[in-house]
Amino acid sequence: MKNGLLVYTPLNGKFNIGDYIQSLAAKQFFSNSSTFLYIDRDHTNEYQGESVKLIMNGWYSHEPQNWPPSVLINPLFVAIHINETIKDQFLTEKSIAYFKRFEPIGCRDHNTLKMLSSKGINAYFSGCLTLTLGLTYKNNQVNSKKIYIVDPFFYFNKRLSSLLNYALTLTCHYKVIKEIANKIEGSVAVPQTGWKALIIAAALYKQLHTVIEDDVFINAEFICQEFYSKDYRNDDDKFKKADEILRKYEQARYVITSRIHCALPCLAMGTPVVFINKADDTVFSSCRFDGLIELFNLITIKKGKVLSNFLGKKLKCNSIFTNKELHKPYQEELIKRCRTFISKSL
Structure with a gap:
């Protein structure tokens, strides 16, 4: 099974580096891998290829019509955010059934937790995966002026x-x-x-x-x-x-x-x-x-x-x-x- 990382479609010709910071947090845990399949977060339903492990943290979704993901993706759902503005389009019966297959679902915020729990999905508050970046980056500065x-x-x-x-x-x-x-x-x-x-x-x-x-x-x-x-x-x-x-x-x-x-x-x-x-x-x-x-x-x-x-x-x-x-x-x-x-x- 291959290892995957989420990547992101630019919006209006721009991208938020915070998305890539979240993917770097996921990358830390694939310590024995130097090659990854890049999978677009908002087009996971389109993935075709070998079976792939994918930590699916982050914001869902700018393209709710493209959910749920391909059956070829083996996901870990931690630190996910479902935006309040698209919850009705995103949490369809098909989507709810999909989430239930991979319970428990780790939620980045309490609002997402309440949203999923109200649909009978086993969910918990996980916080954000970027909280693990201390595994790779450590501030040891004593007298930094920056x-x-x-x-x-x-x-x-x-x-x-x-x-x-x-x-x-x-x-x-x-x-x-x-x-x-x-x-x-x-x-x-x-x-x-x-x-x-x-x-x-x-x-x-x-x-x-x-x-x-x-x-x-x-x-x-x-x-x-x-x-x-x-x-x-x-x-x-x-x-x-x-x-x-x-x-x-x-x-x-x-x-x-x-x-x-x-x-x-x-x-x-x-x-x-x-x-x-x-x-x-x-x-x-x-x-x-x-x-x-x-x-x-x-x-x-x-x-x-x-x-x-x-x-x-x-x-x-x-x-x-x-x-x-x-x-x-x-x-x-x-x-x-x-x-x-x-x-x-x-």
Whole structure:
């Protein structure tokens, strides 16, 4: 039986490196394999070839009509998320019967757990498979000065009054905002350049400067976890990029992010991480977080205002803090289940 890894169809010419980070988490458990069959997550029903073992973690699905998977796939369902917006299309009678064949089903969030349990499927909360990345990546830095700011959430309002407010903020804090703009412009998150990027950077600064000191904005490296597919030849290149980014997080003093597939790997490898949480997020996004959000050091924002800050003061370049350890039982159980699955002779 062959070993498989999930890969991902780009959406609108872009891909989220967090998906490939999740597949790297699965790859760790195939320690005796150097070759893999790449199987598209949203087209598993189309797989034709040799029987294949596949850890099927992650988001389901952008293409619910393509479910369930091929009978040639032997799956382990851990750390899956079924989005609230497609549950009716996804959880058909055929799909429910399929899940029952492979119980118990490990769910990445409580919302998915409730969804499956309501259909009579034996399910449990597993957390995310990226919590196991500490098997490969370990933060042993004692005096690192490297700080990463990864896709931090902030509101951007296009009303004239708000734009004028951003312009005023830019005038008063030009040096630091210019530095931010130089770092974020031209990325997938901020494709704008010039004065448009400056205004967006001003909006970011206006909302986050109450919890982040200017020296952090100036010295940190900004990372966007979305990329243009045209810049990568194939899935191998995307996996290399995912590893490169994880190696950066592994060396960090701390990380600030609103990406769960940045924050969860940081927990796994022992890198201090702050999660900026949007309290009034859409169902499409917020349904992913129930059960995970509690694991993080949080800064919570609602309607552009900071509601809470775990640290109680601004983050500085020399700030020292530690992560919670609530993730560790899930980490241990995920490792155990994946190793058992891989070791089975079929």
